[in-house]
Amino acid sequence: MKGIHDPDEALSLFHEYYQMGYKHDYPSFSSLIYKLAKSRNFEAVETLLGVLQNLNIHCKETLFCALFQHYGKAHLSVKAVELFRKMPCFNCVCTVQSLNSVLNVLVDDNRFGDAKEIFDESKEMGFRPNSVTFNVMIKGLLNGAEFDEACNMFDEMLERNVEPSVVTYNSFISFLCKKGEVEKAKKLFEDMVKKGKYPNAVTYALLMEGLCSLGEYKEAKKLMFDMEYKGCKTKVIHFGVLMSYLGKKGEIEEAKSLLSEMKKRRFKPDVVIYNILVNYLCKESKVEEAYKVLIEMQVKGCEPNAATYRMMVDGFCNVGDFEGALKVLNVMLKSRHCPRSETFCRLVAGLLRCGKVDGACFVLEEMEKRKISLDLEAWGDLIRDAYSGVGDTNELLTQVIL
Template identity: 65%
Template sequence: MINSRVKQATITLPTLRIHNLARFRIPIFQSQPYHSHHRSHRHNSKSSAETQKPHNTTRNLLRKPIPLLADLKQIQDPDEAISLFHYYQQMGFKHDYPTYSCLVYKLAKSRNFEVVETLLGYLQTHHIRCKETLFIGLIQHYGRAQLVDKAVELFHKIGSFNCSPSVQSFNAILNVLVDSGRSEAANEMLRSCSKMGIWLNSVSFNIIIKMWLKKGDWEMARQLFDEMLERGVEPTVVTYNCQIGFLCKKGDVEDAKSLFQDMVRKGKKANAVSYALLMEGLCSLGKYKEAKKLMFDMEYQGCKLKIVNYGVLMTDLLKRGEIGEANSLLVEMKKRGIKFDIVIYNMLINYFCKEGKTAEAYRMLVDMQIAGCCPIAITYRMVVDGFCKTGEFEEGLKVLNAMLMSRHFPRMETVRCLILGLLDKGKVEDACFVLEEMEKRKKKFNFDSWEVIVKDSCTSDRSHGVHLRIISRRAFLLETKKLN
């Protein structure tokens, strides 16, 4: 078993200067045995010789499978991945870029950046040639972890890893800066591209144009668009769509139409999103019929209708309470073979819950699962909230059970309302069940929430005294159990 072999292996690695990784070593799962790389190579070579044609033999020999990579991909725990990495090293396996990058990705995903930086230091000092994709992935992980300065630092250090940064990694750092709200830094980065020897592409400009539009600065966005044309960078449909969407949200639908027509004249074929943005603008002005007519124009131009176009119309109809016309639209979608997505189902469920039609909302929840569309957290929350608002607490508990099985949890206000409702119905055990599920998921009521429950019980005519004592006792036992 690999588990015993890892324990017996020595920690000293004279050829690998990453001794501080040793403190992360833990046993590998005994139920998942791993074989040495020598044995795996023999097996795969034999298989390759038996199944591949003669003229592919040379290429297959050059691309022998690396057993450690397959093993690392099977492991979810990053600490176990480090242990396996050590084990292969001590068995004489010589790590190179593929195995290092695989481990780095796994560690970055788990936000173990301390060890990531140690590995990067080793790659750098030993001049192991790296691919740019490694740094793009790391920059994105740093961004998600709000380590923006680390991402910028890594981007500027790419050249020291025997790798030249290109516009792809440049765009990755631009995205991180924009997403973190550092608009000035992103703009400065864009202006310094020539010093770095990087040629901007349409994606680079799209990132910054979207940034200015999000900040509401139409003039800056247009200046950048004009600069894009001056530099000979061809705008994409995305470039036009983000501007069309901005104008439509402002209510400048006529200007948006002009930009749309300009895009078409310049040979850019509008997509479903382009039309959906115009439709949304028209609906916001109360021009539903004109928006729907745009769908016929869309088909005439050879652009296939998508769920996003129907979603715009459905949103407007439900907002205006036109449920009859919304049902007709659903029938039309079915006839056209357009499969409902989570957005459409959520819109309908939200409408039914707001109208107090919880039976219809629940039916929609069931129908979507039969159709193979999995509910998300917000879907369950809307239905549970809907049942609580109509006083159908036992039905709400059933949906809560399904929600918990899907590893989702409702808002604490919903839980509080559900507990009060169950107590009112005399369902003490059900209320205790909800509390226990809260405890399992480390969810807690704060003092204010408990105060609301107590006040509600004391001010109502309902007899909650016994119920509250049971609930308080159960909560006390759960807390005591946790402390022990």
């Protein structure tokens, strides 16, 4: 099962072996369920879970935690809760890990009320909430801007003898910095250190972002250098915070200087760092320079991701270089990444406007392969955009579709 990537093919083979009298074991079931859940074929997942239950095969908790996450990504958190409550029926030992997983799915799906209900029931269910449990609940409250309630949850955490972690403090620091209350965040940072909790790289990055949001770039940069003396190593993420600020301010040359400084200090830029440069260069219409950054990252062994290619394709389209956009699109598709449907449409319209019909047809074929379809109205908009002011658009529409 593990060697078959296509979930439908794996399901077909599973049934074929079953009909031949082969008795599938737990690894076979779980491998197939993972594949089906990833492809969002939850109907088949639930059928297989029913078979597992009837056969009374011992299931691992990790399977259910993974299914909760897949349900969550599909915004089916109610299904995740149903499965969580049915876990004892699957001959599965249910620990606080399952509780934390389902709570996190609910919080991320903006269903804090449901998460609170399960949290309140957790003691009766036999769970003892840990720091992760409280961190998830605090995250949910802060997401809803319920700062006072989050503080109450923190107090409850202490009352129940659960030690706050650096993640707990980071949640509050992040919230305060986003609200522009950086001085309060600094005080919390100091309180954290006094209580023996050592700030990590994320803590410093959050404070740096807060300082940058107030325009205090120099202080943010100083904090990056000071953190090493306080026992926390500077990481690529910290350079990224500073470069993002410089990019937003239009100070691209300064951002490039920071990249050079990174290299001198033997930090290897990652895809996030390169994407910051690509993004802001494209926004400044310096697309050729952004393309050089794309080439550099490939030469340096840093693989561009979907965001890199999307920014480059959009960047070329923005400056009217649709052939350049098509060139990047080709590489993007070969790398198994895909642009947004609006980018496809914009590129088709641009190529048609330039008289590059073959290129436009190629893009349309790629859209069809990926099942990206357009309704008649969208087709009309595309043709009107491509041939604005040129002849009868209805006739042109018929020609392109045919």
